[in-house]
Amino acid sequence: MTLTNLAQHAKRIIAKHVLRHTITEEEIIPEHDLRKASEEYLANRKKLIIDEQIPCWMCGTKENLEAHHWFEWAEWKNEDPKAASDILARLNFHGYGHLAAEAPIDGADHIANLCVLCVRDHRGKGFGIHNTTGPVWWARKAAQAGVAVVQEVK
Numbered sequence: 298m299t300l301t302n303l304a305q306h307a308k309r310i311i312a313k314h315v316l317r318h319t320i321t322e323e324e325i326i327p328e329h330d331l332r333k334a335s336e337e338y339l340a341n342r343k344k345l346i347i348d349e350q351i352p353c354w355m356c357g358t359k360e361n362l363e364a365h366h367w368f369e370w371a372e373w374k375n376e377d378p379k380a381a382s383d384i385l386a387r388l389n390f391h392g393y394g395h396l397a398a399e400a401p402i403d404g405a406d407h408i409a410n411l412c413v414l415c416v417r418d419h420r421g422k423g424f425g426i427h428n429t430t431g432p433v434w435w436a437r438k439a440a441q442a443g444v445a446v447v448q449e450v451k
């Protein structure tokens with residue numbers, strides 16, 4: 298590498314910095330019944346969090362746990378059950394993906410569609426899956442030990 302190339306290469310290195318994302322989206326929610334936790338949801342939530350003591354999928358804590366719908370409850374009428382099931386079978390969050398592979402799931406409350414997350418990683422500002430972008434969410438999950446991908450939103 299010549300000195301000129303070295304100088305050009307050096308200019309391509311961008312110092313570590315914080316990139317603030319401000320995103321506005323307008324989600325179109327199909328008509329739905331008044332939301333309430335179904336018997337299926339409550340039973341599957343209990344199975345994952347209480348019976349099997351599955352920790353937060355993102356951070357591993359066993360505190361303040363909730364059951365997240367990967368394919369949103371309110372969006373379920375917009376989903377193709379076969380397409381959603383194919384994805385859930387591949388992602389297999391808590392070992393129930395095989396159920397989605399065997400037959401298309403029949404609703405958002407199916408256990409293969411639920412993922413245990415702590416309150417922070419579920420709904421937390423700048424951290425929760427409902428409040429961060431997909432690329433940042435996945436970068437956090439695969440980050441090297443000790444590496445912070447996001448910081449508290451100021």
Ligand SMILES: [Zn+2]
Nearest residue numbers: 353356415418
């Ligand atoms: Zn967590």
